[in-house]
Amino acid sequence: MTAVIFTLGVVVFLLGVAASIALHELGHMWPAKKFGVKVTQFFVGFGRTVWSFRRGETEYGLKAVPLGGYVKLVGMLPPEKGDPDHARTSNTGLFTQLARDARELEYETVTVEDQDRLFYRRPWWQKVIVMAGGPTVNLLIAVVLFSISFMGFGVAVPTTTVAQVSDCAITDAEAGRACTDQDPVTPAKLAGFEPGDEITSFNGEPITSWDQLSTSIRANGDQEAQIGFLRDGTESTVSVRTSVLARAALDDPGKVEDVGFLGVVPLQTVERQGPGFVIEETGRVIGLTARAVVNLPVRMVDVVQAAFGAERGQDTPISIVGASRVAGELVTTDQPTLAVAAQRLIMLLAGLNLFLWLFNLIPLLPLDGGHIAGALWEAIRRGWARLRGRPDPGYVDVAKMLPVAYAVGSLLIIMGVVLIFADIVNPVRLS
Template structure:
């Protein structure tokens, strides 16, 4: 077997192992505070399906299941008994299908609860302790993301575009047609006409000194189809050239979802790694958090695109992926002959960091069965009980999340369908690097 398939497999395995470890630590984020607050934790498993291995330590069973694409911690007493029932005794039936769901769930919840476990049931915890336990998982993912971002940016550095030319386009192609080869109908790129070459360092544009790639990009775009005098250095010699930039449809710098007609020169920058500080790490993670929240908001729309791709439509590069798709992309990165070992480590680590950021934020959505749904219930309990204290009324007690189980089942079904679709499309029509 050649080196490339081995490198492809290595990248895929590294990413999947990283996800498995992230999942395991996510569940530790729930289990550790639960145990510290005195709740009884009976199971800690990574994965779903058939149990491959397990061992018991004290009152908790630890194990690994066949499908390591998730995990769970079993904390006794997540659902409070039905109001009016004796402690530890739950009625077995009730009228109404939705109500019956809640009563069936309670029955299953308390089937293995012994009388001595009553004081340690989760629903008896103070509201703020419940919130900490349920927020522990997503917070762990966010911490993992920060640590991975920091590990990359503080050691390798951030990939930074310089004003040194890496590539010169042969022709002017709109961004909507990016990736295709030039044809006789395509106009020659202005940089090609001007004779710019890879290795040239651009120092000025229309008399203004250029110190960064961002400055150069904005100057070119603002120039439209007007003449541009470009100062550059080649082999240590300062030179100038004048050429008309052309107007081309390009993705907006301020809104990636928009396209605008801007000035175009046709040069690509040389990328270098520049080590950064913790402030840069925090700033970058903040920017990516905003982008991730927007991506989560657009998920329904993107899933429509993914579903169309299942039937042969073109797969967008910015569409969501399952762990299967992400591992394939990681494999392509590590097996590419056009990147260095540093590039491979940089890209795969940032992928894993971004996935942890997504998982952490996604789990904070205030809907059951996600962690955010339980956090919302705990916060509402705190608000409700606090308001009762202010009014000197009896404390209402714990919020009954069992009443939201129909919503949880519906959301769970949607997530399951989304997962199946993503895995299928990632197999038959995957996102590929260009």
């Protein structure tokens, strides 16, 4: 039965990924058609065509390799200057020939009637809207999914009621191991706290939330503290000397600091949140995702090492293969209820869409950000020429950046192969 649920989780996740890709491409296609650009293809996946149909001038379908998608916008590359037939016969180098070959392929099916519908002829702001449309859809998907998760299912909120009293004081790095005779007993255990106690005050200050209590404990160091608590309806106060322990910093989980420690685990209750929480939490996750995108090249070193036997960390980058495995584990680990399993998959898809949003905005071809950068540079060049009374410099020729696009594309393919290999031989495991 577990295998069936695991497989179902993987299938649901992959359908969500396919829907995200399709909506991303729709984010490009819809404004392109509104602006009059000719769109000939809309496909999810790459490689051999599995299924397709034609509606109007556009072919819609699925490809065999579900690792992305594309929309064919006619006229992405402008013709070479001074070349009305879009190609010259001279060859001045490899890079020039690459650009020339791309232009020839681009204009093989372009007719005279298509000249006013070519993408490169659109105003710069329309180009920005079209190319930013895909990533923007990914951001919207993430916000919608976060809203469903936080406002519909709710969030586990720690309370000031004690759920568990830790027996020994061990660092976060050692969390999960059994206590030994050499480990110090926690201050909470020595003070006689019990599950169900509701902490009401700390050094005379009323306590209304776990965050407030945690901050007060951490700031207390190894000093004496007067802690008020409610047990079976009776108010009591106990004197406790908190200890000092190395814990992860609240503002930066990657940083470790010595702070006060009591040794109680809070009882958590699930509470539905409002729009403000969705905005705040989305902003927090965007920050974490941006940091992950920036550190991606460095973290790939860890992935390569893991592929050849090193320990694989849970926070290392993963491919669609690894993400699918994680999806399966999310719906089987701890035997979650249907609601919890659904929420876990929703959060995984939301995180994926945030990553796709930020990653596609990197200003390098062939990513959407590279085309956006080209359109913005066109606006700057033309605006500066007008201010100086100079002739219009014309369209930005993105074909000249094709060598960069090929290099970046090759690098992405290599990264994808390495990630898939690592996810097969040494996958990320949640338990």
